[in-house]
Amino acid sequence: MLLAEKDDFAGGASGRSTRMLHCGLRYFETPRPLRDFLFHPARLRTALAMARASMETRAELAGDSAARLTPYTLSFPIWRQGPYRPWHLDLGFRILARLGPPGVPLDYRRLSAAEAQASLPFVEPMGGGDRLHSVASFREYMFDWPERFCIDAILDAERMGATVRNHTEARLVARDGDGVWQIGLHGADGDAQVTASLVLNMAGLWIDSVNRRAEPSARRLVLGTKGAHIAVRLPEAFQGHGIATVNSLGEPHYCLPSQGGLHHIGPTETIYTGDPDDIRVDADDVAFLLAETRHALPGLKLDEADIVHGWAGVRPLTEDPAHPKGNRSREIHDLAADGLPGVLAMTAGPVMSHRSAGRELTSAVARRLAPSRPPQTPDYRPRLPADNANAPALVAGDETTRLTHLGQAAVAEHARDLADILFARTGVGYRHALDEATVRRAGEAVAAHLGWNAAEVDRQTALTLRRIDRYYRLPRIDESGR
Ligand SMILES: Cc1cc2nc3c(=O)[nH]c(=O)nc-3n(C[C@H](O)[C@H](O)[C@H](O)COP(=O)(O)OP(=O)(O)OC[C@H]3O[C@@H](n4cnc5c(N)ncnc54)[C@H](O)[C@@H]3O)c2cc1C
Incomplete structure (x- = not known):
């Protein structure tokens, strides 16, 4: 078998997603669940099959790859005149609990507005006041980086x-x-x-x-739909908490705990017909995400100046x-x-x-080819780098990426460019805003492993900074004349 990838591995949609390992509740999300599922039993069957598959995936990955996932509490504020009723969520989670294998509980609970205000620290600063009926919360997982x-x-x-x-x-x-x-x-x-x-x-x-x-x-x-995200730093009360709402188009709108202590907000969903090799967040995406978040979570008073960075990907849908x-x-x-x-x-x-x-x-x-060798069993355990407590960290305080880890990634994991190591292999570029000095230090740490001379370290440093600028820097809204 030969696998060829034109970019770095996972350089397409897989590296630009919302990063959720979700339980499958979204497959029951439809404007009128009772009517839609009662009159269209095929839709219900599809939703049930997809939700079951999500619950099985969740149990499988949380079971053997916990080191690559971060659990968090995802909460749906239920507003008095909002798009969903409390029983929608109660019923949805009851079904999910029955569909899924045991072992990785959903920890579902629905709290009255008063209970939520007393026990969930983000409820007060999220805003919404008296409109809040209750809050449905459960345990969800985030890929540290997919x-x-x-x-x-x-x-x-x-x-x-x-x-x-x-x-x-x-x-x-x-x-x-x-x-x-x-x-x-x-x-x-x-x-x-x-x-x-x-x-x-x-x-x-x-x-x-x-x-x-x-x-x-x-x-x-394939039909491509673009999804953009913005990353912001929220007050301490939001740490470890994600909030799920529905935007003005009836689509999911998430505010989720992210790498580096940030939260990412999104995704958008627009048909994409642009260049598949140049997918970026544009000013309209930023304006839409800010407006929707100001409406859904008014207490945040989110402004353009709060945005740290962002990214966009295009889903290769059928x-x-x-x-x-x-x-x-x-x-x-x-x-x-x-x-x-x-x-x-x-x-x-x-x-x-x-x-x-x-x-x-x-x-x-x-079904089409006779196997050329006996079947083998995949080893799904995460490949964790050998620890070397004496090696300096690339970024002070981040022990998960020491300079020796960069070398291991360079030698054993098919990295070609410095950006391959700082993003897909170690994820350090997602946890920290990397400045030129840090990127150069990383380049010098892997130079001997990859046979780079000083000029190549310079080139790789510049390439990496360009990539950060291209993929994660956002346009100002007024750049498009808005
Ligand atoms: C905004 C957004 C949010 C999402 N959120 C989630 C989520 O929360 N959870 C989730 O599970 N999924 C999510 N997804 C879906 C998921 O990311 C994609 O469906 C999935 O990654 C698709 O994987 P893929 O391998 O089919 O495509 P890709 O990851 O795009 O891989 C295709 C690869 O093929 C390569 N390639 C293209 N042409 C060639 C060629 N000629 N030769 C060699 N290589 C080539 C490309 O470089 C690319 O790397 C999201 C996607 C997006 C865009």
Whole structure:
């Protein structure tokens, strides 16, 4: 097996998500749940199946990868004239508790306004006053940073015999008479050609362009919706607490505990037709998120000056005329009828269910190809760097990333650029605002491992600072004339 990634691993939507390992409640969110589910039993069946899958994923990841997740309390304020009634949440959580395996409890409770004010420190500063009816709270999990799950999975695939190449673009070239695909590889290591009996096009937002380069008439599979986030520093009362509300469009609007003691707010959901390689938060996203947060959480009095940074990604959802904003149900597409026999593609797989997606794809492959070797068992345990308490930390006080950890990531985890190490491998760039001196220090720490001279350290430092500026710096609202 060969895995090729044109950017760094998880450089697409997987590294730009809202980072939630959610319990699946959102699948029951619909404007009129009783009517919608009673009159459309198929919708109820789909919602139940997706919620069950979420609960199973939650139990699986919280069970064996707790070191990569942060638990927190997520609360839904229930407003007197708000979009949902108390019983909606009581019923939803009762169903979820029955669907999910035991072991990772939801810890659901619903507190009256007075009880919530007395026991949840953020309720008073969140604002809303007398409009508050009650607060529904439960235990939820956040990926510390999802790319790390991808890196762990890739390293495990390598352990089991896969060849992996990052910063390498793959192109479908041609299929010969025996049904074998020629695949072109183009990357930093030069160009090469390999052959494949079966191709899994897992290129997310780029799936259609990969297919259409080889077969222009291939049907469109992906609809991209952009999701933007802003990160802000909230008062101490909010630490460890997330708040879930619904925005003016009836979509989920979250304020969630994030890396570096910040909270991130979002996501937006707009159809994206722009450049898939240049996805950024724009001034309209910032204005929308600020306005919605001021409305939902008036006590925060959030202003543009409160924003520390932000990021945006585009969800590779399934194209489906019945769902104008994309179908969220995960699909495997066999492209034989599109002139691409021996090519499968997967759309709309959330990052949290990557293991079940892998299992589903393995079955799809097994139905088409005889295995070339005995099955192996994945080792899902997080790969934690060997600790060296004597090594200095990259950022004072952050013991999770010592200079030796950067070296280990450089040597053993396919990092090519300094940014690969500071973001996807160690996540240190998410926990701290990295200044030039810190980035350079990191570059010097890995230089010997990656064979970099002083000029390359300079280049890598500049590249990393450019990337931080490009992906995480936000436009001022007045830059667009608003
Ligand atoms: C704003 C937002 C919020 C989200 N929130 C959550 C959440 O809270 N929880 C959750 O579980 N999920 C969430 N998701 C969904 C999740 O992030 C995506 O559905 C998932 O990451 C898709 O993974 P993927 O591997 O299909 O696509 P991607 O992660 O985009 O991976 C596709 C990869 O293919 C590479 N590629 C493209 N073309 C080529 C080529 N020719 N050769 C080699 N490589 C190529 C790209 O560089 C990219 O890295 C969110 C997504 C977004 C955008």
